[in-house]
Amino acid sequence: MIPIHLRPHHGLCLLTFEGRGYCPEFVTQMAHLKNLLNRTPKTHLILTLQCDDLCHYCPHRTGNHCDSSLPEKIDQNVLSLTGLKAGQSITWNELRAMTRQILSNNLNSCCSGCEWLSICSKYCNTPKSQHHSPKIPN
Numbered sequence: 001m002i003p004i005h006l007r008p009h010h011g012l013c014l015l016t017f018e019g020r021g022y023c024p025e026f027v028t029q030m031a032h033l034k035n036l037l038n039r040t041p042k043t044h045l046i047l048t049l050q051c052d053d054l055c056h057y058c059p060h061r062t063g064n065h066c067d068s069s070l071p072e073k074i075d076q077n078v079l080s081l082t083g084l085k086a087g088q089s090i091t092w093n094e095l096r097a098m099t100r101q102i103l104s105n106n107l108n109s110c111c112s113g114c115e116w117l118s119i120c121s122k123y124c125n126t127p128k129s130q131h132h133s134p135k136i137p138n
């Protein structure tokens with residue numbers, strides 16, 4: 001099986017994905033990848049800082065590059081928070097456990113500037129929610 005290439009921050013986006021995205025093709029690929037990984041969580045991923053198997057379907061991609069510099073900043077934040085390295089191979093199970101921690105505890109700083117943050121941040125632990133933690137999706 002050809003390994004799946006994934007940008008580190010897409011490990012977060014896959015958790016919070018609710019059927020919205022940049023275009024129908026992108027949404028279809030997100031849904032497909034999320035279903036595939038949750039069905040087979042031991043699937044190996046290769047972390048990349050370049051365009052990955054999701055970017056390929058995004059209108060904000062030019063060749064192998066994202067038109068925005070923000071995703072790479074968020075990728076670096078995820079690497080720094082998890083201790084992971086670009087080029088590393090990791091299972092979805094392992095990456096999901098790490099990104100769930102970020103989603104609970106560090107999302108606002110990790111994803112600062114992202115246009116989707118107000119939607120994704122409903123899964124963060126806040127002082128108000130500490131006795132009733134929001135349920136994080138798979």
Ligand code: SF4
Pocket residue numbers: 007051052054055056058059060061065066067068071
């Ligand atoms: S915005 Fe950039 S990083 Fe995000 S999916 Fe599109 S091309 Fe990839």
Ligand code: SF4
Pocket residue numbers: 009012013016074111114115116117118120
């Ligand atoms: S805030 Fe943006 S980068 Fe962070 S998980 Fe949501 S969509 Fe992905």
